[in-house]
Amino acid sequence: MVYVDKIIDKKGKTVKIVYDIQPGEIFYVDKIDISGNYESRDYVIRRELRICSRRPL
Numbered sequence: 850m851v852y853v854d855k856i857i858d859k860k861g862k863t864v865k866i867v868y869d870i871q872p873g874e875i876f877y878v879d880k881i882d883i884s885g886n887y888e889s890r891d892y893v894i895r896r897e898l899r900i901c902s903r904r905p906l
Contacts, residue, residue: 850870850871850873851868851869851870851871851876852868852869852870852871853866853867853868853869854866854867854869855867862888875905876905877903877905878900878903879903881895881898881900883895
């Protein structure tokens, strides 16, 4: 089971996403959608992610 918690800091214009992953089945990330981003290109955000599309989670 995977739980997601989003912590939004409007003042600092950041979002912290916390994944709480409980042992169990293997899941695969199908697609990562990035929206609402006006300051950076999507590839800049993607390179900072620790997970990738089509990889086991």
